[in-house]
Amino acid sequence: MIICIGAGPGDVAYLTQRGAELIRNADVVAGFDAVVNVVQSLIPGTAQVVTMNYRDQTERLAEVAAAHHADKNCVVVFMGDIHFSGFQYLERVERACGHPVETLPGISSAQILASRAKVCFDETTFITLHRRGDLEPFKRHLVHVLQDWRNAIVIPCPWDEARSFMPRHIAAYLLEQGIPPEHPTEVWENLTRSEAEWHGTLSDCASQEFSDMSIMLIRTLSPMSSQIEPPGAAS
Numbered sequence: 303m304i305i306c307i308g309a310g311p312g313d314v315a316y317l318t319q320r321g322a323e324l325i326r327n328a329d330v331v332a333g334f335d336a337v338v339n340v341v342q343s344l345i346p347g348t349a350q351v352v353t354m355n356y357r358d359q360t361e362r363l364a365e366v367a368a369a370h371h372a373d374k375n376c377v378v379v380f381m382g383d384i385h386f387s388g389f390q391y392l393e394r395v396e397r398a399c400g401h402p403v404e405t406l407p408g409i410s411s412a413q414i415l416a417s418r419a420k421v422c423f424d425e426t427t428f429i430t431l432h433r434r435g436d437l438e439p440f441k442r443h444l445v446h447v448l449q450d451w452r453n454a455i456v457i458p459c460p461w462d463e464a465r466s467f468m469p470r471h472i473a474a475y476l477l478e479q480g481i482p483p484e485h486p487t488e489v490w491e492n493l494t495r496s497e498a499e500w501h502g503t504l505s506d507c508a509s510q511e512f513s514d515m516s517i518m519l520i521r522t523l524s525p526m527s528s529q530i531e532p533p534g535a536a537s
């Protein structure tokens with residue numbers, strides 16, 4: 303058996319009970335170092351731990367796939383929720399195994415941000431720029447989201463200088479595209495651990511530096527008004 307599970311946003315208290323149960327019963331627990339660290343306290347002493355990084359992930363996942371094909375119970379842990387900014391890693395797991403793999407959702411950093419900043423999913427679009435390949439369609443979509451009066455929750459890209467697209471780059475790009483500079487903007491770092499929050503405008507954000515572990519909220523300039531009945535009216 304092999305299953306990919308969302309480990310939550312960083313504090314193990316946000317791991318689902320089902321996720322914890324799967325880890326406690328695993329023969330092999332695999333994932334990026336920082337994510338394995340999140341669930342370390344739950345990994346049985348008898349389990350094999352396979353940690354990896356961007357450079358050696360293909361070789362390490364081949365080891366995990368071999369253990370899975372040898373009938374070991376394997377769990378691959380993902381940061382936050384697999385289904386937001388996790389599908390390229392999932393594709394790598396499935397490529398190593400040679401077949402589709404089951405997933406268990408986790409709590410995403412986007413959900414924690416939505417809760418801290420009190421934004422409603424219905425009126426918000428989630429975009430990640432933390433991915434390989436062509437970012438242009440995602441950047442364009444972000445422009446359309448804001449033009450459509452929706453909030454945007456954005457995961458920036460913290461990689462090397464050539465590819466890095468952090469909050470200041472995102473803000474500068476949006477301003478170049480004609481998005482108004484006064485959009486209220488927030489950047490939250492290390493959610494559920496040593497949290498830090500920054501509030502300003504899109505224009506202010508263009509000169510701010512943030513750590514890799516950050517997530518951005520760009521609020522619409524025109525929040526939806528209430529669509530429930532006025533107070534005191536019959537429902």
Ligand SMILES: C[S@@+](CC[C@H](N)C(=O)[O-])C[C@H]1O[C@@H](n2cnc3c(N)ncnc32)[C@H](O)[C@@H]1O
Nearest residue numbers: 311381382383386387410411492493515516517
């Ligand atoms: C590859 S993405 C994975 C996101 C993850 N699947 C999720 O649902 O949160 C990794 C990026 O998510 C953001 N992130 C993840 N956890 C975070 C946290 N606790 N606080 C702030 N940002 C976080 C950071 O930008 C980080 O570089």
